[in-house]
Amino acid sequence: MEYTDTELMVTAAAEQLEDDDSVLVGIGVPNLACNLAKRNHASNLEMIYESGTIGSNPSSLPLSVGDPVLASGAVGIESMLNGFSYYLQGGRIDVGFLGGAQVDKYGNINSTVIGDYDDPAVRLPGSGGACEIASNAHRTIIISPLEERRFPEEADFVTSPGYLDAETERADLGLRGGPDAVITDKAIMGFDADGEMIVERLHPGVTEDDVQAATGWEIQFADDVERTREPTDEELRLIHEELDPDGVYLD
Amino acid sequence: MSSVTTMASTISDVVDDGDSLYLAGFTHLIPFAAGHEIIRTGYDDLELIRATPDLVYDQLIASGCVSKVTFSWAGNPGVGSLRAFRRAIEDGVPNPIETEEYTHYGMVAALHAGAADLPFMPVRTFAGSDLVDQSDAIRTVSSPYGDDEIPVVPPIKPDVAIVSAQRSDEDGNAHLWGIPGEQKEAALAAETVICCVEELCSTETIRSDPNRTLFTADAVDHVVEVPYGAHPSYAQGYYDRDNAAYLEWEEVSKDHEDTQAWLDEWVYGVADRREYVEKLGAERLLDLEVDSKYATAIDMGDY
Numbered sequence: 001m002e003y004t005d006t007e008l009m010v011t012a013a014a015e016q017l018e019d020d021d022s023v024l025v026g027i028g029v030p031n032l033a034c035n036l037a038k039r040n041h042a043s044n045l046e047m048i049y050e051s052g053t054i055g056s057n058p059s060s061l062p063l064s065v066g067d068p069v070l071a072s073g074a075v076g077i078e079s080m081l082n083g084f085s086y087y088l089q090g091g092r093i094d095v096g097f098l099g100g101a102q103v104d105k106y107g108n109i110n111s112t113v114i115g116d117y118d119d120p121a122v123r124l125p126g127s128g129g130a131c132e133i134a135s136n137a138h139r140t141i142i143i144s145p146l147e148e149r150r151f152p153e154e155a156d157f158v159t160s161p162g163y164l165d166a167e168t169e170r171a172d173l174g175l176r177g178g179p180d181a182v183i184t185d186k187a188i189m190g191f192d193a194d195g196e197m198i199v200e201r202l203h204p205g206v207t208e209d210d211v212q213a214a215t216g217w218e219i220q221f222a223d224d225v226e227r228t229r230e231p232t233d234e235e236l237r238l239i240h241e242e243l244d245p246d247g248v249y250l251d
Numbered sequence: 252m253s254s255v256t257t258m259a260s261t262i263s264d265v266v267d268d269g270d271s272l273y274l275a276g277f278t279h280l281i282p283f284a285a286g287h288e289i290i291r292t293g294y295d296d297l298e299l300i301r302a303t304p305d306l307v308y309d310q311l312i313a314s315g316c317v318s319k320v321t322f323s324w325a326g327n328p329g330v331g332s333l334r335a336f337r338r339a340i341e342d343g344v345p346n347p348i349e350t351e352e353y354t355h356y357g358m359v360a361a362l363h364a365g366a367a368d369l370p371f372m373p374v375r376t377f378a379g380s381d382l383v384d385q386s387d388a389i390r391t392v393s394s395p396y397g398d399d400e401i402p403v404v405p406p407i408k409p410d411v412a413i414v415s416a417q418r419s420d421e422d423g424n425a426h427l428w429g430i431p432g433e434q435k436e437a438a439l440a441a442e443t444v445i446c447c448v449e450e451l452c453s454t455e456t457i458r459s460d461p462n463r464t465l466f467t468a469d470a471v472d473h474v475v476e477v478p479y480g481a482h483p484s485y486a487q488g489y490y491d492r493d494n495a496a497y498l499e500w501e502e503v504s505k506d507h508e509d510t511q512a513w514l515d516e517w518v519y520g521v522a523d524r525r526e527y528v529e530k531l532g533a534e535r536l537l538d539l540e541v542d543s544k545y546a547t548a549i550d551m552g553d554y
Contacts, residue, residue, distance in 0.1 A: 027329055050355070051277050051430045063494050064329035066278020068487050071429045072544060080277060080302065080433045081363055084356035089375050112352075117385055123340045125332060127354040128303070128324030132376035161379030173378040174399060 003231045005185035006250050007239055008203060009143065010036060011231040013183045016095075016141050022046040023095040024088065024133055025056075027065055028249045029143050029183075030097035035243050036235060048093065050129045052083040061244050084129065088136045091176065096137030098130055098179075102155040103144055105217050106195050107162025107179035109134065110155040117157060127159050134160035139180035146184035146214045153217035163195025187211045188228060189219075196220065201228045253423035253471040255451070258523060261473045262288045265411055265443055271298040271321075273362075273409035273441060274307060277432030278328055279487060280415035282447050283307050284480035284524040290314040291518060295346075300409055302358040302433055303328070306483070306500050309335040310518065312348065313510045319349040321407075323358045330497050334504040344507055352386060357404045359433045361388075364406035365440030377402040412441030416465060417486055419446055420454040423471025426463040428546075429487025438466045446471045447480045449489050459551070479528045479536070490539040 006029065013033035017023060019042040025034045035058070038045045047056045051066035055075030062070050071077055078087065087093055100109035101124050111130055115121035134140055144150055162179045163170065170178055182189040188201040198220040199211055208221055231239075244250055256264075266272065266289060274282050286307035289297070294316040299308055304325045311317050313335035325333050338344045353361065356376050364372040373392070377383050383391075383402065391400050414434045416425035423446050427434060438444050446466075451474070457464060483496030503513045521527045528536070 051279070051432065053430065062329075063497075064278050064492075066328065066430050066432075067492060068279070068429060068485055068541075071279075071487055077430060079359075079431045079435060080355060081359045081436055084359065089356070112382070117381075120341060123325075123332075123337045125326035126322065126324050126352055127380070127382065128326075129355040131354040131380050131382065132356040132374075135376050135378065158379070158381045164379055168379070170379070174375055174401065175379060 001231075001233050001236060003236055004250060007231050007236060008228065009183050009185060010239060011235050012188055012228055013141060013143060014040070015229070016181050016183070017042050017045060020044045021094040022048060022092060024048050024050065024093050024097065024137060025065075026097040026099065027062065031062060032239060032243050032249060036238055039238055039242075040235070048083070048087060050083070052078040052080055054078060054087070061246070061248060063248070084132055088129075088132055091136070091138070093137045094139065096133035096140045097143060098134060098140050098160060099143050100130070100159065101150065103142055103151055103182065104155040104162070105153050105197055106164060106166050107142065107182070107191060107197060108155050108158045108164065109142065109160040109162065110157045112157045112159045114156055130160045134162065135175045136177070138177045140177060142179055142182040144182070144184055146186045146211065148214055148216050151215045163191060166195045186214060192220065198222055199225060201226045203228045204230055253446070253468055253474050255421050255474045255476065258284060258288045258475050258477055259292075261445055261475055262292050265445060265473065266292070266294070266297075268294045268296045270410040271300055273300045273412040273437045275301070275412060275414045275432060275434045275437035276481075276484065277303055277430055278492075279430040279432060279485060280427070280434070280481045281305060281307055281484035282413045282415050282480060283482060283484065284477045284527070285413045285445065285447055285475070286311055287518045287524070287527070290316060290514065300407060302355050304333060304336060306497065309333045309500070309504060310514065312336055312339050313345065313504070313507070314514055314518070315345045317348055318346070319351070321351040321353070323353045323355045327497055327501060330501050335510055338507060351388065352382060353389075353404065354382065357389065358407070359436055361404040361407040362433055362436035362440045364404065365408040366436050369406060371403040371405055373401045373403050375401065407440060409437070409441040411443045411445065412437040413445045413447065414438045414466070415447045415481060417449050417489060418452040418456070419448045419471070419474055420452055420457050421474060422454070422468035423474045424454065424457045424464055424468045425466055425471070426452070426457060426460065427465040428463060431465055435465050438470045444471050445473045445475060447475050447477050449478055449480065449486050451476050460549070477524050480524055482528070482531070488541065488543075490536070491541050493535070493539055
């Protein structure tokens with residue numbers, strides 16, 4: 001069965017979620033992944049959105065994290081202050097999804113500026129809740145296409161801390177968790193004991209050379225690199241017929 | 252105690268050049284009608300504060316009335332970047348703007364400190380982020396109870412907050428349902444508060460369900476009844492988000508001249524929100540209608 005890179009990213013991200021996880025969902029691939037996981041292996045997944053909706057069960061595709069469909073039928077709705085303090089900072093979020101313009105070797109993420117902060121080539125939207133998600137979720141999953149400009153050895157700006165410079169311990173800064181997986185359109189990466197990114201799975205048809213060519217540093221490969229599982233027919237049917245019938249996020 | 256007034260008289264009475272303004276809301280109930288009235292009234296030195304500057308701040312920036320933006324996420328929600336905001340920062344068009352940057356939690360914690368009259372608020376965010384180096388506002392203190400260090404944010408107290416709710420009584424006791432965002436913290440942190448509502452209701456309605464009240468008349472100085480005042484954002488249970496308008500802004504705002512033409516047509520070209528709504532037309536409004544889905548009534552008990 002034919003599938004796109006985006007569909008593979010959705011099924012790969014869904015696999016990272018466990019039943020009973022509470023997850024801070026982002027728009028696009030993370031939202032599709034969470035809703036897919038909930039319909040399959042993680043029916044008790046609790047979906048929380050940055051807007052403060054708790055236990056959302058969207059009947060149609062949300063186009064922003066504050067859509068009315070996330071509020072209707074939720075089990076609770078919190079203010080931003082309560083959501084960020086009691087839920088995220090309080091340690092009640094197992095998984096957070098993050099994306100950004102740049103992801104570096106240690107999983108630090110830039111969503112602030114390309115170039116110099118005071119005279120940026122590109123002004124990006126900024127942290128939003130990303131810095132506190134990176135700081136307080138028990139584990140984070142990074143979603144990004146793999147391209148050399150998006151995966152530099154060192155980010156222009158660290159908006160959201162990953163494993164820092166690999167010398168500083170996250171715990172010493174009061175940071176919980178850390179990046180657990182990076183889901184790209186070519187491979188899935190994890191992090192070694194020092195906090196350096198390591199390729200663990202290659203997508204079907206992708207070689208180690210392809211991954212290296214799209215990465216801004218000499219990236220490590222696990223000794224036993226595996227192949228990413230292809231989406232099943234049923235997963236593709238759910239994605240197309242129920243989760244994103246208009247193909248908004250399935251380019 | 253507040254007074255019910257019109258949008259035009261409220262804005263010109265309350266907002267002075269040089270003021271700091273917080274137009275509140277997280278995707279839900281964004282006070283577009285108030286933002287457009289600010290543009291029509293005409294300013295050139297406003298500081299805009301908000302966790303999520305979106306289209307209304309992009310429009311205010313494009314109109315040239317803004318000198319500073321304090322924010323945590325400046326984007327077109329679900330679509331992409333804010334192009335007028337970027338043009339002002341990257342190219343100084345129509346004028347350069349100063350920025351001050353927080354994270355979402357940092358911003359709402361700073362509003363909380365402002366509302367609760369605290370000197371600062373400790374937060375478990377910013378550590379390990381380069382944002383700390385770019386802001387004098389974000390500092391670190393040692394815990395008085397241990398060896399830990401923790402980042403802190405200062406109180407934010409806007410001169411004016413413009414907040415919204417589905418309904419309030421004439422005094423400004425307001426019922427909000429759906430996503431409250433930071434509406435309450437903004438209302439309680441600000442010096443002067445304008446509350447925009449979809450409809451006025453009786454005080455009896457408010458008193459029938461006091462848990463629904465997000466802020467009381469104590470916090471509100473001016474009440475403005477403005478149906479569809481949040482379009483193209485939404486009012487839960489009243490009308491849906493006009494997603495097409497967010498996508499359209501992505502195209503319109505790519506070019507400064509096109510942006511000005513849009514402002515001429517949709518802001519300067521109409522007298523008030525009623526004319527804007529008439530211009531939108533019945534078909535577009537009907538597309539945004541939502542079916543009813545009532546909450547189960549609760550029993551407060553007759554004591």
